[in-house]
Amino acid sequence: MSGVGRETAERVGELREIEGRYAMPTYPRAPVEFVRGEGSRLWDSEGREYVDLFSGLSVHNAGNCHPRIVAAIADQAATLGGTSNLFYSEPAMRLTERLVTSSLGGRAFLCNSGTEANECAIKLVRKHGHLRGIERPEIVVLDYAFHGRTLAALAATPRLAREDLFGPLPAGFVPTPRDDPDALRAAVGPNTAAVMLEPIQGESGVHPISAEMLAAAREATEEAGALLVFDEIQTGMGRTGTLWAFQGGPVVPDVMTSAKALGGGLPVGACVIGPRAGDGLTLGEHGSTFAGGPICARSALAALEVIDSEEVRANVLDRETQIRSELAGDPAVGGIRGRGLMLGLELRDGVDAAAVARAALERGVVVNAPNPATIRLLPPLTIAPSDLGDGCERLLAALRAVAG
Numbered sequence: 193m194s195g196v197g198r199e200t201a202e203r204v205g206e207l208r209e210i211e212g213r214y215a216m217p218t219y220p221r222a223p224v225e226f227v228r229g230e231g232s233r234l235w236d237s238e239g240r241e242y243v244d245l246f247s248g249l250s251v252h253n254a255g256n257c258h259p260r261i262v263a264a265i266a267d268q269a270a271t272l273g274g275t276s277n278l279f280y281s282e283p284a285m286r287l288t289e290r291l292v293t294s295s296l297g298g299r300a301f302l303c304n305s306g307t308e309a310n311e312c313a314i315k316l317v318r319k320h321g322h323l324r325g326i327e328r329p330e331i332v333v334l335d336y337a338f339h340g341r342t343l344a345a346l347a348a349t350p351r352l353a354r355e356d357l358f359g360p361l362p363a364g365f366v367p368t369p370r371d372d373p374d375a376l377r378a379a380v381g382p383n384t385a386a387v388m389l390e391p392i393q394g395e396s397g398v399h400p401i402s403a404e405m406l407a408a409a410r411e412a413t414e415e416a417g418a419l420l421v422f423d424e425i426q427t428g429m430g431r432t433g434t435l436w437a438f439q440g441g442p443v444v445p446d447v448m449t450s451a452k453a454l455g456g457g458l459p460v461g462a463c464v465i466g467p468r469a470g471d472g473l474t475l476g477e478h479g480s481t482f483a484g485g486p487i488c489a490r491s492a493l494a495a496l497e498v499i500d501s502e503e504v505r506a507n508v509l510d511r512e513t514q515i516r517s518e519l520a521g522d523p524a525v526g527g528i529r530g531r532g533l534m535l536g537l538e539l540r541d542g543v544d545a546a547a548v549a550r551a552a553l554e555r556g557v558v559v560n561a562p563n564p565a566t567i568r569l570l571p572p573l574t575i576a577p578s579d580l581g582d583g584c585e586r587l588l589a590a591l592r593a594v595a596g
């Protein structure tokens with residue numbers, strides 16, 4: 193743990209002990225305790241400063257502790273904390289309106305996380321299928337997808353859906369390769385309720401789904417009378433240079449899910465539908481206690497205000513160019529995948545991504561290794577050129593330390 197001081201090591205050791213004794217050991221945590229954030233910088237419990245190129249896994253797209261978001265949360269928390277969905281609440285209605293009018297034009301259901309947004313999408317496309325007379329509706333999903341951890345979202349996530357541990361999983365999910373348009377067309381048939389995909393797969397290591405695949409999914413679903421669902425939980429909220437990734441083309445889905453950055457740091461998810469999806473879910477068919485609560489909804493509205501601007505969109509594209517020009521020439525980097533500020537550095541054979549991420553943290557920059565050959569960069573969309581420059585410099589030092 194070179195570069196990380198004794199005091200931090202002691203504090204982290206204490207937290208690790210509590211975790212070891214009391215927490216279900218579900219996360220591989222790095223030995224750092226972050227205690228403060230501002231914009232594109234984070235500080236640990238010893239006062240060490242880091243450049244944040246991860247945004248809490250694409251959550252703090254507006255930067256850490258953005259003053260407008262903090263003020264909205266504080267104001268609402270001091271005013272009214274929510275009275276359930278049995279009464280009206282302006283923030284929830286304004287957020288619903290904003291989501292719909294900025295995307296697919298139909299209706300939206302608010303919830304509390306990405307996996308819940310996808311559960312809502314799965315329920316509503318199945319319902320749509322049943323209303324079309326399909327007895328056992330199927331959802332075609334892509335190999336290497338990630339849609340979440342609840343049972344149906346997990347069943348839609350081929351590589352994690354372990355029947356041996358969690359079975360019986362909900363049936364009706366049909367996996368197909370992520371890069372074979374003909375196989376996708378063949379997988380869609382009379383029992384298909386929907387094709388569900390991430391326009392750029394995030395958790396598998398930033399793999400953009402090709403325009404041919406997206407066009408095949410759109411054509412096949414239209415021909416079959418089925419729906420096309422885009423999981424924009426990671427790609428949305430400005431991450432790829434447009435508010436929603438589908439707005440970068442080439443096709444428009446019928447259903448879109450959002451979460452992560454949507455809540456401006458608080459847990460907010462949403463499932464939005466367009467005209468081909470009808471009314472979606474109706475009275476008694478879905479619900480959630482916390483969904484659309486005013487504190488979270490105000491935070492989401494503030495996040496949208498910050499992110500949905502020409503200035504931020506331009507910054508995303510300029511900073512993408514900066515990352516590509518600063519990192520693409522490094523001998524340890526074989527290529528850069530992705531769009532906007534959702535980028536995956538493909539490392540050359542023999543350079544271990546987990547070791548690079550560790551070395552980067554030691555040098556004061558937060559990045560992520562979603563697989564052994566990829567470093568994922570998800571910086572705040574508001575990051576300044578100088579902060580990004582610092583982050584890239586530290587990352588290059590880490591790459592040199594690991595790759596030699």
Ligand SMILES: Cc1ncc(COP(=O)(O)O)c(C=O)c1O
Pocket residue numbers: 305306307308310338339340341390394395423424425426451452
């Ligand atoms: C594309 C995608 N879908 C769904 C999810 C699940 O979201 P959550 O962790 O908020 O349940 C994630 C989380 O990483 C994601 O990246």
